[in-house]
Amino acid sequence: MATAPAILSDPPLPAGLGQGYHWPDAHGHFGPYGGLFVPETLMHPLAQLREAYEHYLGDPEFQAELDADLQDYVGRPSPIYHAQRWSRDLDGAQVYLKREDLNHTGAHKINNTIGQALLARRMGKTRIIAETGAGQHGVASATVAARLGLECVVYMGEVDVARQEANVYRMRLLGARVVSVKSGSRTLKDALNEAMRDWVTNVDDTFYIIGTVAGPHPYPAMVRDFQAVIGRESRAQMLARTGRLPDALVACVGGGSNAIGLFYPFIEDAGVAMYGIEAAGDGLATGRHAAPLNAGRPGVLHGNRTYLMEDANGQIIETHSISAGLDYPGVGPEHAWLKDSGRAHYDAITDAEALAAFHTLTRTEGIIPALESSHALAYAAKLAPTMRRDQSILVNLSGRGDKDMHTVATLEGLVL
Amino acid sequence: MSRIAERFASLRGRGRTALIPFVTAGDPHPSTTVPLMHAMVGAGADLIELGVPFSDPIADGPVIQRATERALARGVSLAHVLSMVRAFRAQDPDTPVVLMGYLNPIEVMGYERFAVAAQAAGVDGALVVDVPPEEGAELVAALRGRGLDLVYLLAPTSTPERIRLIGEVASGFVYYVAVKGVTGAGHLDLDAVAARVSTIKSAIPLPVGVGFGIKDAATAAAVAAVADAVIVGSAIVSRIEALEQTPEAIPGVIAEFLADLRAAIDAVDAG
Ligand SMILES: Cc1ncc(COP(=O)(O)O)c(C=O)c1O
Numbered sequence: 279m280a281t282a283p284a285i286l287s288d289p290p291l292p293a294g295l296g297q298g299y300h301w302p303d304a305h306g307h308f309g310p311y312g313g314l315f316v317p318e319t320l321m322h323p324l325a326q327l328r329e330a331y332e333h334y335l336g337d338p339e340f341q342a343e344l345d346a347d348l349q350d351y352v353g354r355p356s357p358i359y360h361a362q363r364w365s366r367d368l369d370g371a372q373v374y375l376k377r378e379d380l381n382h383t384g385a386h387k388i389n390n391t392i393g394q395a396l397l398a399r400r401m402g403k404t405r406i407i408a409e410t411g412a413g414q415h416g417v418a419s420a421t422v423a424a425r426l427g428l429e430c431v432v433y434m435g436e437v438d439v440a441r442q443e444a445n446v447y448r449m450r451l452l453g454a455r456v457v458s459v460k461s462g463s464r465t466l467k468d469a470l471n472e473a474m475r476d477w478v479t480n481v482d483d484t485f486y487i488i489g490t491v492a493g494p495h496p497y498p499a500m501v502r503d504f505q506a507v508i509g510r511e512s513r514a515q516m517l518a519r520t521g522r523l524p525d526a527l528v529a530c531v532g533g534g535s536n537a538i539g540l541f542y543p544f545i546e547d548a549g550v551a552m553y554g555i556e557a558a559g560d561g562l563a564t565g566r567h568a569a570p571l572n573a574g575r576p577g578v579l580h581g582n583r584t585y586l587m588e589d590a591n592g593q594i595i596e597t598h599s600i601s602a603g604l605d606y607p608g609v610g611p612e613h614a615w616l617k618d619s620g621r622a623h624y625d626a627i628t629d630a631e632a633l634a635a636f637h638t639l640t641r642t643e644g645i646i647p648a649l650e651s652s653h654a655l656a657y658a659a660k661l662a663p664t665m666r667r668d669q670s671i672l673v674n675l676s677g678r679g680d681k682d683m684h685t686v687a688t689l690e691g692l693v694l
Numbered sequence: 695m696s697r698i699a700e701r702f703a704s705l706r707g708r709g710r711t712a713l714i715p716f717v718t719a720g721d722p723h724p725s726t727t728v729p730l731m732h733a734m735v736g737a738g739a740d741l742i743e744l745g746v747p748f749s750d751p752i753a754d755g756p757v758i759q760r761a762t763e764r765a766l767a768r769g770v771s772l773a774h775v776l777s778m779v780r781a782f783r784a785q786d787p788d789t790p791v792v793l794m795g796y797l798n799p800i801e802v803m804g805y806e807r808f809a810v811a812a813q814a815a816g817v818d819g820a821l822v823v824d825v826p827p828e829e830g831a832e833l834v835a836a837l838r839g840r841g842l843d844l845v846y847l848l849a850p851t852s853t854p855e856r857i858r859l860i861g862e863v864a865s866g867f868v869y870y871v872a873v874k875g876v877t878g879a880g881h882l883d884l885d886a887v888a889a890r891v892s893t894i895k896s897a898i899p900l901p902v903g904v905g906f907g908i909k910d911a912a913t914a915a916a917v918a919a920v921a922d923a924v925i926v927g928s929a930i931v932s933r934i935e936a937l938e939q940t941p942e943a944i945p946g947v948i949a950e951f952l953a954d955l956r957a958a959i960d961a962v963d964a965g
Contacts, residue, residue: 305828315797315824317753319849319874321856461759462749474752479875481851578797578824579750591771592802593749 299545301615306495306582309618311611314494316474316581323481328496330401335503340396347392348507351425352382354389355511358519358672364642371525371665373658375645375675376512378536385648385677386508386536387418391487393504395422398485405429405484409473411438411466411532412603412650413445414677415489420454430454433472435465438602445681463596466532466606470580490533491610494581498610505539512672513543520670526551526661529674530653531571531624532603534610536676541622551623554613555657557599558626568597570609571617571624584611600629600685601649603677627653635659636679636686648677649685697818698790698843698866701741702901702922711918711959713738714903715952716794716927718745718761719778720770722938726945728781733945735789738956743821743925746775746795753823755878757928760935772799772808776815783816790818792845792866797822797833805836812842819843819866827863834863843867848894850874850886861898867923868900873907878928882907888920911958918959926955 301308314324334340348354356377365373378386391408398406406428410416416432423430432454439446439458449456462468470492477486491498491505516524527544529537531554544550559567567573570585577586579594587595587607599605616622627635632649635656640646647655651674658673665671679686687694695703705712715734719727731742747765751758772795779791793812800808800822812820819842825833827846834844843866848857851874860868872887873880887904894902904917905925914924930948937944 313829314826315829316826317823317849317871318826318847318856318860319753319851319871321826321828321849322851322853461756461763467750471750471752475755475876478753479879481874577801580752581824583801586798588798588802590802591773592799593747593766593771594798595749 301612302495302499306499308612308615310576311584311614312495312498312582314581315578315583316494317478319478319481320494324494324496330397331496331500334397334400340400344393344396347396348389352388352392353380354507355515356380358512358515361643364639365662367642368659368662370662370667371669371671372667373662374516374524374670374672376508376540376672377675378508379645379647379651379675379678383414383418383421384680385414385418386505386539387415387489388421389507389539390489390501390504390535391415391418391422394485394487395426395428398428398487399426401485403483403485405431405480406487407431407433407473407476407484408487408489409433409466409469410489411435411469411605412601413438413442413449413681414603416454416456417445417448417452419487419489420449420452423454424452431476432456433459433469433476435459435463435469437464438466438469441685442602442681443684465597466602467580467594467608474580490535491538491612492533492580492582492608498582498612501535502538502542502612505535506542508536508539508674509541509543512540516670516672523547523550524672525549525665525669526553526671527674528553528555528654528658528661528671530555530604530650530676531609531613532606532650533608534613536674538610538612540674541616545621552621553657553661554622554624555653556624556626557601557604557653558628559598559600561628562626566598567626568599568605568607569626570607571613572626576614579608582611584608584614600632601653603648603650604653625657627656631656633686633689645675646679647675648679649682651676696841696843696866698741698792701790702867705740709963711921711963712740712901712903712923713952713956713959714741714743714923714925715739715930716743716745716925717930717934718747718758718765719775720747720765720768721761721931721934722764723941724768724770724774724778726941727778730945730948731782732785733949734952735786737949737952739789739952741790741792741923743792743794743927744775744779746772746793746799748796748799751796753876755876755928757878757932757935761931764938772803776811776817779817780815791816792819792821793817794821794823796824800833805833809836809840809842813840817842819845821845821847821869823847827859830863845869847871850890854897857894857897864898864900866900867903868894868898869925870894870902870904870921871906872904875906877906880907882913884916887917891920911954914955915958915962918962924955924959
């Protein structure tokens with residue numbers, strides 16, 4: 279008698295995820311990573327947030343409201359798409375794309391902002407703040423703020439304001455105040471610093487919507503749980519489509535939210551390899567990159583212990599990436615833990631490789647990807663030819679490239 | 695008894711409220727700091743808080759952020775700060791020095807190595823802004839092992855349970871952050887501060903310093919009426935910033951400012 283592959287009978291994992299993997303622990307630690315490294319003023323507000331989050335995580339009414347919004351407002355479930363022409367060209371594994379680029383506002387970021395904004399409203403907060411790099415999280419935050427009638431302030435590094443003009447304008451159209459941050463390296467990390475300062479100052483009425491799986495506990499776990507809808511859908515969709523789980527998952531890693539959102543529901547599926555792709559910028563050897571998991575070491579920044587890009591004295595150093603959304607010197611603590619534990623692999627893709635993949639996908643499949651997502655695509659293009667044609671790779675297409683038209687055109691010497 | 699505890703005991707004996715100035719080490723130039731520390735002691739500082747520059751100072755407002763950037767532009771590291779303290783200590787064996795900063799530079803140096811080097815340099819304690827008691831056990835152990843105090847912040851948002859928790863691990867003194875906000879921010883609500891300080895004092899048997907938002911003689915005097923120590927940072931650092939081009943004038947100007955604060959505090963202590 280033929281036995282069906284075990285995977286076929288696996289039901290999609292529930293939101294809580296059972297069995298062996300149970301991180302973070304009660305103190306927000308993922309092994310030695312994560313935790314709560316913040317000034318005393320924020321300790322009690324974080325405890326209140328944790329309590330509210332844990333309460334609503336199990337509240338059917340909250341979950342029903344979230345699910346309805348994800349369906350009707352975001353447009354979920356997002357499809358998976360078999361990139362057949364591209365797969366043929368790569369001559370190896372079949373490449374599938376999880377189409378987060380089709381979400382309202384154009385990226386995965388809104389899965390998380392919807393969740394946190396609903397939580398903010400439940401907690402009686404009237405003002406939300408956010409940090410943003412590429413502007414996608416800022417746009418997603420401004421969007422949900424407009425919809426819920428909440429005041430919204432978005433912090434964005436001066437450098438990013440210049441390279442993501444279109445998104446700055448979108449945020450302003452949506453009624454958000456965009457504050458250009460002029461301290462430090464004037465990019466995402468400094469925007470996060472400034473948002474923390476705002477939060478310390480306005481903690482009574484303000485909810486800080488962090489845009490990735492970084493920050494102090496409970497943010498890394500909470501943002502992961504809101505983004506895990508990506509992996510839950512993907513798991514069911516791949517089973518329905520191919521009758522089995524994908525052999526490999528590939529996602530870009532800035533702070534790591536789209537990657538962990540995809541990975542998390544597959545963590546206990548030992549047969550599914552996971553690849554998180556950082557930005558190698560000009561190349562890891564040049565030092566001009568944003569790849570802490572590949573070329574950094576552990577330290578403490580923005581409320582948690584994780585891999586960082588830092589100098590010999592523990593100062594955080596400037597990062598470089600063609601994509602503003604990956605230009606961050608830290609990474610979510612759960613990725614640090616998945617790296618050390620060997621469950622996921624982390625590699626890096628240069629600006630040039632990402633740009634090539636950007637053009638390839640655009641011309642081959644008629645899909646213009648975000649530059650962030652292009653890092654994952656470039657890695658999949660290396661991985662696929664090393665695998666068999668009956669194997670599959672699922673790439674998280676975390677966002678669309680509309681916001682990057684200006685950057686890409688400038689690189690080609692064009693003025694839009 | 696630690697140098698900090700000794701200093702507070704002797705101040706209490708004399709009915710004197712401590713004046714604790716904060717400056718960022720190496721701002722605007724590494725050569726400024728040690729002479730400035732001596733000048734501050736001469737003007738009536740009882741303890742000195744020395745800021746260790748860090749690239750991402752999330753608890754600091756624009757004034758101290760810019761000081762940090764000036765020091766970092768000169769390459770000032772934790773090791774440099776320790777050597778400044780060593781130089782200060784060679785002339786002043788009595789005035790306690792507390793390092794104030796963020797964890798990562800200490801994490802990179804290693805807790806044990808930091809504790810050994812800090813003790814050898816003549817540092818008396820550390821206030822690590824982003825290490826709450828929940829994450830501080832190893833750091834406390836390393837510092838205690840070398841006789842160093844770990845000073846903790848308390849905030850307007852600290853619950854009674856948190857005040858108790860911090861009371862269990864803090865030593866030297868505790869630092870009440872008088873406003874919700876970053877350094878240099880805000881407007882002091884003096885009645886609220888007085889009430890909070892008395893709550894803290896009934897829960898923690900350590901001296902209570904109050905800082906954030908003290909900018910002149912009047913606010914210093916008002917805080918002196920309720921606290922064991924008056925901590926002044928941004929008001930000093932902004933004066934340093936104004937003299938960036940003439941650093942030789944810094945010790946004199948800051949000494950004059952502190953003398954004014956000292957006189958106002960002394961008047962409260964005498965009354
Ligand atoms: C499309 C897209 N993908 C990925 C990222 C990186 O963030 P994360 O690593 O949290 O998914 C961003 C961030 O702005 C983004 O806009």
